[in-house]
Amino acid sequence: xxxxxxxxxxxxxxxxxxxxxxxxxxxxxxxxxxxxxxxxxxxxxxxxxxxxxxxxxxxxxxxxxxxxxxxxxxxxxxxxxxxxxxxxxxxxxxxxxxxxxxxxxxxxxxxxxxxxxxxxxxxxxxxxxxxxxxxxxxxxxxxxxxxxxxxxxxxxxxxxxxxxxxxxxxxxxxxxxxxxxxxxxxxxxxxxxxxxxxxxxxxxxxxxxxxxxxxxxxxxxxxxxxxxxxxxxxxxxxxxxxxxxxxxxxxxxxxxxxxxxx
Numbered sequence: 001x002x003x004x005x006x007x008x009x010x011x012x013x014x015x016x017x018x019x020x021x022x023x024x025x026x027x028x029x030x031x032x033x034x035x036x037x038x039x040x041x042x043x044x045x046x047x048x049x050x051x052x053x054x055x056x057x058x059x060x061x062x063x064x065x066x067x068x069x070x071x072x073x074x075x076x077x078x079x080x081x082x083x084x085x086x087x088x089x090x091x092x093x094x095x096x097x098x099x100x101x102x103x104x105x106x107x108x109x110x111x112x113x114x115x116x117x118x119x120x121x122x123x124x125x126x127x128x129x130x131x132x133x134x135x136x137x138x139x140x141x142x143x144x145x146x147x148x149x150x151x152x153x154x155x156x157x158x159x160x161x162x163x164x165x166x167x168x169x170x171x172x173x174x175x176x177x178x179x180x181x182x183x184x185x186x187x188x189x190x191x192x193x194x195x196x197x198x199x200x201x202x203x204x205x206x207x208x209x210x211x212x213x214x215x216x217x218x219x220x221x222x223x224x225x226x227x228x229x230x231x232x233x234x235x236x237x238x239x240x241x242x243x244x245x246x247x248x249x250x251x252x253x254x255x256x257x258x259x260x261x262x
Contacts, residue, residue, distance in 0.1 A: 021047065025055050026064065026075070031138050035072040083140075092224055093125045095258060096216070096251045100127055103228065103247045107240065110229040113216075114143065114150040116158060119166055121151040121225070146170065146185060149200040149213030150225035156192040157215055157222035163189065197245055199237045208232035212240045214248035218255045226251065 028044035029036065036044070041052045056073055059065040063078030096113050104111045104127040113125040121143040137143055145151035145158075145166055155166060163186075170182040179185050192198045202209040213227035226248045228240050 021045075021051065022055055022059060022064075025052065025059065026079070029075050031141060035068060035074045037072050041073065092216075092255070095254050096125065096224070096226070099247050099251050099254070100125065100226070103226075103243060104129075106243055107228050107230070112137065112150055112211075112213075112227045112229060113224055114148075114154065114227075115224045116145070116154040116162075117142070119145060119162065119169075121145055121148060121154055123150075124224070146179075147200070147202065149198050149211035149227040149229070152188070152192055152198040152200055153213045153215050153225035153227075154222070156189040156198070197241055199241075201232060210235040210237060212237050212244045214241075214245045215252075216248050216255070217252040219259050223255070224251075 024045050025041060025047070028041055033040065033044065038049065038053055038056065041047070041056060042049050045052060047055070056065055056067075060067055060073070060076070063076045065073050066076040067073055092115065093113065100111050100113060108129050110129075111127045112123060114121040114123050116122070123137050123139055123141050123143060126137065126139055143151055145155040155163060158166075167182045167186060170185055172180055179188055188198075197212060197214045200211050200213070202211075208231065209229055210232045211227045211229040213225050215222040216224040216226055226244060228244055230240075
């Protein structure tokens with residue numbers, strides 16, 4: 001038996017528990033909590049104060065966290081350095097960026113690139129005009145699969161077991177348009193696969209938004225989704241579908257060419 005594997009019926013090793021606690025502490029940071037005092041880390045992780053402080057100091061020593069002059073902790077640059085090596089993040093972004101910039105200049109709206117991470121979409125790049133409709137999605141942030149254009153595309157091409165789990169957990173009222181039940185969602189995913197694009201509307205009374213999204217493929221299949229997001233009153237989805245699909249296909253061709261030269 002591998003010495004690193006716990007014996008049947010036994011809990012995780014001390015090393016495994018330490019890693020889980022470290023990731024829990026790092027995961028307590030988000031767009032609303034970018035800088036946290038020790039009390040914030042303790043509250044958001046549920047760890048004892050002494051444990052949170054010890055872990056925060058250790059993570060600071062290796063550069064995963066940094067400490068501000070006022071004592072608050074922030075995510076360190078070492079994490080950015082490591083994350084930049086992720087092929088589904090930086091590598092995909094490097095290939096897609098020139099094409100995204102072209103789409104951005106044509107539309108003047110938000111252009112998003114996302115990948116699926118289990119039952120969520122993870123935003124790896126976003127281009128935005130200063131006067132574009134506000135969106136809360138940030139690079140590195142997570143988005144639901146059922147309420148966003150990129151999410152619906154990624155869900156439509158996800159493995160069957162992922163789709164079935166999302167359908168089982170579907171909550172009515174989460175999405176706009178005509179999707180009110182799990183069966184509506186199932187039919188919508190089939191239409192996305194047939195048409196090779198998705199249209200999603202966010203019925204926010206303050207800032208309604210509409211998005212058009214299309215799949216990005218590599219030799220392994222759909223690896224990402226590209227979308228344009230714009231204010232609903234000014235947005236004719238049919239006018240954007242050709243540009244979004246063409247850009248997604250151009251990124252796909254470049255990804256496949258890059259893979260072929262490795």
